[in-house]
Amino acid sequence: MFFGNRMLCVYLLVGVAILVLVGCAPAEPVANVDSQARKVVTFEGGDVTQGELDEFAEQAGVSKDDPQYQATVQQIMPQIVSVEIAKAYAQEHNITVSDKEVDQELTKLKEQVGDQARSSGQDVSNQEAYEQALKQNNITEEQLREDIRENLPVQKVQQRVAGDAEPSDEEIQNYYEKNKEAQFMTPEQRCVRHILFNKDQKEKAEDVKQQLEDGGDFAKLAKEYSQDPGSAANGGDLGCLGKGETVPEFEQAAFGAEQGEIVGPVQTEFGYHILEVTDVKPEQTRSLQEVESQIRSQLATEKQSEKFNNWIEEQKKKRDVKYLKGYEPPDQG
Numbered sequence: 347m348f349f350g351n352r353m354l355c356v357y358l359l360v361g362v363a364i365l366v367l368v369g370c371a372p373a374e375p376v377a378n379v380d381s382q383a384r385k386v387v388t389f390e391g392g393d394v395t396q397g398e399l400d401e402f403a404e405q406a407g408v409s410k411d412d413p414q415y416q417a418t419v420q421q422i423m424p425q426i427v428s429v430e431i432a433k434a435y436a437q438e439h440n441i442t443v444s445d446k447e448v449d450q451e452l453t454k455l456k457e458q459v460g461d462q463a464r465s466s467g468q469d470v471s472n473q474e475a476y477e478q479a480l481k482q483n484n485i486t487e488e489q490l491r492e493d494i495r496e497n498l499p500v501q502k503v504q505q506r507v508a509g510d511a512e513p514s515d516e517e518i519q520n521y522y523e524k525n526k527e528a529q530f531m532t533p534e535q536r537c538v539r540h541i542l543f544n545k546d547q548k549e550k551a552e553d554v555k556q557q558l559e560d561g562g563d564f565a566k567l568a569k570e571y572s573q574d575p576g577s578a579a580n581g582g583d584l585g586c587l588g589k590g591e592t593v594p595e596f597e598q599a600a601f602g603a604e605q606g607e608i609v610g611p612v613q614t615e616f617g618y619h620i621l622e623v624t625d626v627k628p629e630q631t632r633s634l635q636e637v638e639s640q641i642r643s644q645l646a647t648e649k650q651s652e653k654f655n656n657w658i659e660e661q662k663k664k665r666d667v668k669y670l671k672g673y674e675p676p677d678q679g
Contacts, residue, residue: 386673387427390665391434394426399673402426416672423675427667428658429500435661436499441506443498451494451501452487461640467532469585508653513645521641522634530632533589536600537625539582541567542574543611543618551611551618558608564622573617586627596621 382397399419400410408418435441459479460472468475480487513521522530541564543551554567565581572578589597596619599612603623610620669675 386670389667392430394430420676431661432500432503436503441499441502443495448491448494451498504654507657508650511649511653513642517645518641526631530637532630534629535586535588535627536623537586538584538600538621538623540584540619540621541572541582544573545617548611548618551620555610555620
């Protein structure tokens with residue numbers, strides 16, 4: 347998942363309206379100004395400066411000293427110009443953003459991140475998934491709010507010109523049938539708790555297993571004996587695991603056990619484990635009803651993106667986009 351460029355990319359998602367824009371002809375790109383203020387692209391209603399271009403390139407992971415800099419900026423130039431044209435349109439049509447709208451967008455983003463995390467099998471709340479994403483992308487909430495405030499007008503433009511592009515029920519059904527096994531199947535899982543003993547504690551492990559078979563309290567014994575601090579405090583609970591999520595010896599024992607069965611000692615690289623399968627979750631395919639809103643949103647985004655891109659191309663022609671030599675997109679070099 348990613349945020350920084352998300353504010354650039356997620357907002358480039360909608361469609362087309364042919365608008366007659368009135369204004370002066372754009373100035374020519376300025377080549378003889380050796381500074382961040384140098385205009386590398388101009389169009390009716392706006393421009394792109396060297397400084398803005400460098401910022402976009404940095405988001406793409408390329409510095410100005412990088413040998414790939416020029417090739418990179420040429421590749422991302424169409425995207426940059428699209429964003430700047432949408433911002434110019436927003437300004438011309440008094441499309442603004444309030445604090446309340448930033449808050450609403452942030453709440454919506456948290457829900458989306460949470461849904462994505464849970465669909466991948468993570469048992470997390472929206473807030474937990476959101477905080478993980480901030481950390482993974484090395485971005486603060488304050489920075490994210492600034493990105494939202496800067497780019498939300500672009501999203502509003504997209505909504506205005508392409509927000510009516512929606513998939514049909516038939517398209518949703520066809521997508522589900524085509525992708526049912528690849529995207530909407532939850533693999534078999536085993537919910538497990540364990541007690542971990544050090545590599546020289548096999549006899550102790552066997553003793554504790556006997557206590558469990560004699561009716562001992564698993565959670566209590568885990569807290570007392572387990573050498574796994576991450577799970578001991580929770581009575582040894584490891585949650586639900588799919589295949590490939592743990593070491594082979596442990597996986598084989600867990601997936602070979604019946605619900606409620608005490609297994610072990612199982613030797614792994616970590617030591618000896620006594621484990622119990624607390625629940626068996628068979629492989630399941632989520633129904634169309636469960637995933638319909640997810641599919642509808644995805645297909646709508648694709649349709650709106652196509653419509654918006656068409657609109658942008660029309661805007662580029664109407665606004666007479668001009669590039670400084672060496673900064674043209676590949677198809678215009």
